[in-house]
Amino acid sequence: MVTPAKTIELFRRLSEAPGPSGQEDEVRSILRGEVEKLVDEVHSDTMGDLIARRKGRGKKVMVAAHMDEVALMISHIEKEGLLRFRKVGGIDDRVLLTKTVHVGRDRLPGVIGAKPIHLQEPREREQVIKLDNLFIDIGARSREEAEKLVKVGDYAVFTTRFERFGSGLVKGKALDDRAGCLVLLETLRALQQTPLKLDLYGVFTVQEEIGTRGAAVTAYDIAPDIGFVLEGTVCSDTPGTDPHGQSTVVGAGPAISIMDAGTIADRRLVDFLVATAEENGIPYQFRRATTGGNDGARIHLAREGAPTASISVPCRYIHSPVSVCSLEDLERAARLLTAALKKIAEGGLKL
């Protein structure tokens, strides 16, 4: 299968756009531009979630993918002009060192500095440098100079360029969850010409990485009958991991969740997705980790509750400046969701 160049270009724009939790507007504007052509109504709520509705009679289905990414926030400016920062979402301290970042809306270039190896004590070399000892260098020579360019509270995001590599793989930042956003868009695109007996809500959520917050308010507002979550999820299929510790494998198809820290996937929905994948000859796998969590935690507990399941694109090295996923997994995830939604619209899901 060959992914259309247009889709890859869209993936590049989504991946490279900065979208730290709480400031998702650039990502939202790309998505809005794309989704407006595909649905009946589009609106943003007070938190910034983007809700795309395809009106129809039938079950109310909410499909969520989050727009935000893990990032950094400037917390203090030192008198030497260096910026202290805090993490926004779960980032491993070990991946921060020496990375380049863009600070603030004007994408001011910066680098996360560290003492060079020549100047380190032998003991220092064996330790991970703590966040408190890291800083962002924006080339400013004094606090006064820095304050002209940045403010406390500005975000910093990784600068990774999106690229294709290997056979059908891509690498870039924020594939968690721009991959899910793209799957949602491509699903809505695939369904565009198909009449559906469904009230379908495609929801691009904010602030997932800091506590699935956008999903909480959108699920309350929509009150769906059924929820689906699209994610870029953990994968550790690299050497040194036992097969039972791998969680997911890149290239083996979309991963259907069974349980994570926030949700036990509805068994009926899991069986339904498996049957749908098998009927349509779509390879799939289970997400075999039971840790982590996603927007499903909020959706299934909103109001009186809604059966919820997750479909994920396996991504290596997530929550770091660069992650890797397979274009084929992404297409298969969209095909699986498309087939599942059609089947639900035809009354093929008994709950």
Added chain:
Amino acid sequence: MKELIKKLVETYGPSGSEEQIRQAIMEEVGPFVDDLRVDPLGNLIAVKRAAKGDGGKKIMVAGHMDEIGVMVTHVDEKGFLRFGVIGGVSPQVLLGERVVFADGTVGVIGSERLDEPKDLRVEKLFIDIGAKDKAQAEKVTGIGRSAGYYRKLDDLGGRLVSKAMDDRIGCAVMIQAARELKKSPNDVYLVFTVQEEVGLRGARTSAFAVDPDLGIAVDVTRTGDTPKGLTMAVELGGGAAIKVKDSSLVAHPKVKELMTEVARAEGIPHQFEVLEAGGTDAGAIHLTREGVPSGTISIPTRYIHTPSEVVDYGDVQACVRLLKGILERRVEL
């Protein structure tokens, strides 16, 4: 009531797989209530209505149907199953234990060879269901399937031991109270909740739907009466425990008073409970919508979350009387 308890504790039902236990409870409680329904997450809501024009309160009583367990995450070439835990299951307790799946398949939990006992972690354990290889294992189970402890009830003479007393004993107390409750001025919603063990999840959505005036959870609590155990005032045989506080809830003072008053007036053995770590469905109920005055009736239980949870039959009966006494009253809050 012992037969009811035996039926409930021995039924399969880890969090997220409550179909069988829900069916068992429906059979037992159905004849004594006016309405039964199952909500989107699988909670069973049984309603016993007030006599017409009685103008009482809407009382939600919650006991959770689910039990802790394990879920298969991987099947290896030789047919061994790796798993994750559902709720507070410790690897020490699992070692050598037998577990049962929804279809009755039994497995035993084995461990990789460990250099040190302290290396024992869930990741080191696996389930052996007697399969010769992956294909044979996958005929009866697979990734995402759940299992619970495989244990029967034993009557130790006044004290009962089984898996899943947490919280089938609470469900039994609710069913028995419904059986004995002839008339109530209140609309009583007996909610048998799902997924309590993974975060009070069923109580949250069912409380939103029921929108009660008063919430009461019926659940187990720890005791301080075992050798060099927890320092805690609750003991087995000391009667129904009226919760004052745990990590999910400070009991509403009026609800606590109501419970105490009923216990005193009717001569029901009771004790007060302050639990340092742990929570019940009341933790979710009391924060629903605009807030719901809530409390908990606790059944003192030893060895919680092991396959051998012990309760005192006298305490259980005291809890039934206390719950029934509350439901019969005209409640002022």
